[in-house]
Amino acid sequence: MCGIVGYIGTQQAAPLLLEGLTRLEHRGYDSAGVAVLGSGLRVAKKAGRVRDLSAELPKRFSGKVGIGHTRWATHGPANDVNAHPHVDATGDVAVVHNGIIDNAAALRERLTDEGVELASDTDTEVLAHLIARSTADTLEERVAEALAAIEGTYGVAVLHADFPDRIVVARNGSPLIIGVGEKEMHVASDLGALVRYTTTVAHLDDGEMATVTATGFTTYRQDLTQVQRAATEVDVDPASYDAGEHESFMRKEMLEQPAAAERVLRGRLDERFGTAHLGGLNMDARETREIRRVKILGCGSAYYVGQMGASLIEELARIPADAEAASEFRYRNPIIEHDTLYVAVSQSGETIDTLLAVQEIRRKGGRVVGLVNVVGSAIARECDGGIYLHAGPEVAVASTKALTNMFLGFALLALQLGRVRDLSISEGKRLIEALIALPAQLQEVLDGEDRLAEIATGLAQAESLFFVGRVRGFPVAREGAQKFKEISYRHAEAYQTSELKHGPLALISPEVPTVAIVPEDELTDRNVGALHEIAARRGPLVVVTHPDVDLRGLDVQRIDVPRSARELDPILLTIPLQLLAFHAAQVLGHDIDKPRNLAKSVTVE
Numbered sequence: 001m002c003g004i005v006g007y008i009g010t011q012q013a014a015p016l017l018l019e020g021l022t023r024l025e026h027r028g029y030d031s032a033g034v035a036v037l038g039s040g041l042r043v044a045k046k047a048g049r050v051r052d053l054s055a056e057l058p059k060r061f062s063g064k065v066g067i068g069h070t071r072w073a074t075h076g077p078a079n080d081v082n083a084h085p086h087v088d089a090t091g092d093v094a095v096v097h098n099g100i101i102d103n104a105a106a107l108r109e110r111l112t113d114e115g116v117e118l119a120s121d122t123d124t125e126v127l128a129h130l131i132a133r134s135t136a137d138t139l140e141e142r143v144a145e146a147l148a149a150i151e152g153t154y155g156v157a158v159l160h161a162d163f164p165d166r167i168v169v170a171r172n173g174s175p176l177i178i179g180v181g182e183k184e185m186h187v188a189s190d191l192g193a194l195v196r197y198t199t200t201v202a203h204l205d206d207g208e209m210a211t212v213t214a215t216g217f218t219t220y221r222q223d224l225t226q227v228q229r230a231a232t233e234v235d236v237d238p239a240s241y242d243a244g245e246h247e248s249f250m251r252k253e254m255l256e257q258p259a260a261a262e263r264v265l266r267g268r269l270d271e272r273f274g275t276a277h278l279g280g281l282n283m284d285a286r287e288t289r290e291i292r293r294v295k296i297l298g299c300g301s302a303y304y305v306g307q308m309g310a311s312l313i314e315e316l317a318r319i320p321a322d323a324e325a326a327s328e329f330r331y332r333n334p335i336i337e338h339d340t341l342y343v344a345v346s347q348s349g350e351t352i353d354t355l356l357a358v359q360e361i362r363r364k365g366g367r368v369v370g371l372v373n374v375v376g377s378a379i380a381r382e383c384d385g386g387i388y389l390h391a392g393p394e395v396a397v398a399s400t401k402a403l404t405n406m407f408l409g410f411a412l413l414a415l416q417l418g419r420v421r422d423l424s425i426s427e428g429k430r431l432i433e434a435l436i437a438l439p440a441q442l443q444e445v446l447d448g449e450d451r452l453a454e455i456a457t458g459l460a461q462a463e464s465l466f467f468v469g470r471v472r473g474f475p476v477a478r479e480g481a482q483k484f485k486e487i488s489y490r491h492a493e494a495y496q497t498s499e500l501k502h503g504p505l506a507l508i509s510p511e512v513p514t515v516a517i518v519p520e521d522e523l524t525d526r527n528v529g530a531l532h533e534i535a536a537r538r539g540p541l542v543v544v545t546h547p548d549v550d551l552r553g554l555d556v557q558r559i560d561v562p563r564s565a566r567e568l569d570p571i572l573l574t575i576p577l578q579l580l581a582f583h584a585a586q587v588l589g590h591d592i593d594k595p596r597n598l599a600k601s602v603t604v605e
């Protein structure tokens with residue numbers, strides 16, 4: 001969702017900016033643009049794809065300093081004028097911005113009253129005018145002054161024709177990273193845009209700014225007092241941002257799940273004492289024992305995995321636990337309890353709703369730990385401690401390997417919480433054995449891809465589908481429906497199997513298939529009973545189940561997954577649903593990595 005790149009150094013900026021923007025495409029966008037400072041400031045911007053912008057870029061677009069942007073429309077439609085960069089009336093100042101300026105309407109009115117003609121419908125344009133109207137001596141002061149007038153969230157990068165040796169950047173709620181190269185520097189909102197050039201990076205914190213020149217950078221707060229931010233080496237393989245021989249990132253990332261699962265477990269299992277070691281939680285055994293409740297917060301698929309996590313914690317640690325959509329949490333003035341452990345779960349670590357929920361909890365004195373994939377991201381830094389997911393970069397919008405590692409992160413947390421309470425050493429060891437076996441079992445499910453592709457071809461024909469499950473199986477169904485609708489654009493609704501007869505059974509017909517999650521557990525018989533009710537109404541059935549489950553003569557398309565420990569079964573039941581969604585979307589000819597209307601990280605409300 002909106003992306004920023006910047007370059008200053010010895011090479012021509014435009015090709016590097018365009019390349020960086022291509023790397024940000026997965027974030028979701030509807031227009032793109034670049035500004036380059038050579039002999040004067042020049043801007044090119046266009047609705048549509050980065051390739052459309054490249055195709056139309058004037059030949060002589062030279063300059064060794066520049067900024068670029070992919071926009072996701074918030075204020076005003078996606079068109080050439082509203083695309084970033086935005087400039088002031090003289091054309092000397094160019095600004096790219098991620099985030100939302102809440103008081104844009106008032107600022108637009110004020111500027112208009114002062115005789116400024118606004119060219120676009122955007123909130124961002126006001127920043128360019130505010131900077132241009134400042135009479136302060138330095139660019140840093142001018143940008144700081146403009147930022148002081150705005151309310152809202154931002155990652156911004158600013159060019160000024162009178163200060164051609166620098167890019168000034170600032171962050172408040174929207175990520176901003178500086179990449180250090182050899183006699184050149186990069187700026188980006190996402191690590192993926194700059195890892196091809198450098199893996200030495202510095203992250204800005206909220207309320208901070210930086211001046212980036214060809215030879216280095218300085219960081220300071222918005223009151224221009226110095227703050228030290230050293231660049232550090234990030235441990236990331238630039239190749240992991242390439243799809244390689246795979247036709248899409250989603251497929252690549254699904255297939256990476258066994259290896260990713262091994263990474264999140266590595267070094268964290270204590271086989272001798274049947275427990276997990278999670279040093280990053282920053283909690284000692286006494287504090288861990290004092291937890292009376294666990295509240296998990298995440299958005300979308302992370303919320304559904306949070307529901308799986310809540311079950312794991314209740315089952316293994318016997319602590320009351322539940323998950324809630326982070327996007328709703330802060331709006332109900334939540335009661336923050338000191339003996340509750342709050343867990344924020346996020347792949348990107350930048351989801352604004354989750355970040356704001358974390359901030360609300362901390363403001364009220366609650367303790368929050370993060371289950372986050374992106375190291376150094378805003379949520380990771382805001383939390384009191386956490387568990388990094390080590391899934392590796394996830395580029396596809398539809399989250400797969402990060403979700404699997406979230407589940408495993410919850411399993412580790414539940415194990416650690418359980419073992420300082422009632423969970424016996426033998427039970428702990430049973431779980432650890434199952435966790436160690438899990439990567440190979442994930443592989444086994446992935447190996448069944450061909451059959452799943454066949455089933456998906458049939459499902460893709462349906463306009464509307466149900467995904468049903470009970471208790472442990474219900475979040476699995478929710479996540480399955482989410483994946484399916486995200487990339488196939490079919491209406492997929494998740495329901496508790498037990499609730500079907502209270503309403504939705506009326507919709508069951510030969511045209512509406514149901515994907516049912518039927519693990520081998522204490523509810524198998526009841527689940528199978530419900531399937532018979534669906535079959536009696538001639539509803540087609542796809543059943544994701546375990547090999548020993550007897551479906552009592554039902555005519556279904558059956559998908560067997562290997563059994564794990566019962567608490568860990570949900571994750572193995574989830575994997576076929578990813579493949580069903582993927583193959584349905586492929587049959588329908590959709591752009592799997594960039595589903596319509598969706599963005600990889602949702603950094604605006």
Ligand code: F6R
Nearest residue numbers: 300301302346347348351398399
């Ligand atoms: C689904 C999906 C989204 C994200 C959600 C949270 O495939 O990707 O529903 O799970 O936007 O994102 P993160 O985990 O980055 O906070």
